[in-house]
Amino acid sequence: MSLMDEIRENAKNGTPGPWAHRSYWADDNYREVFGRADSPPRVGQWASIADVSAYDDTDEGDLAEVNARRIAAVPRMEAALLAAEKCAEALEVAYNFIFDEYYQSNRDDGECLPNNARKPVGEITTALAAFREACK
Structure with missing residues (x-):
């Protein structure tokens, strides 16, 4: 399967965009990526697409933020x-x-x-x- 075929298949069958991200409710060093509706979700009203953390202990919150933004941009990309x-x-x-x-x-x-x-x-x-x- 080509990359374009894979993208078409994933876009068709995956959680529709746009996606968004925010700090994880229990730990500010983690982020959650979620399928976004018309308004920001509240805890308990949605399921996350991805829980994001840094790959090491340095600047966990900053790196998790950047990684979460990257993942949330997938439908637009x-x-x-x-x-x-x-x-x-x-x-x-x-x-x-x-x-x-x-x-x-x-x-x-x-x-x-x-x-x-x-x-x-x-x-x-x-x-x-x-x-x-x-x-x-």
């Missing part, structure tokens, strides 16, 4: 990555049209791309390849 995938797909369609339909059919001198288009096309190709590799 999933949505952003799925949108980026759609952008990449649209860019590939546009790139293929421009390259195949326009430049290939309108150039007689063997040069597919004019000089001023080579760098941006190379950057697009590199960016799309990096995105596709990261999404495997």
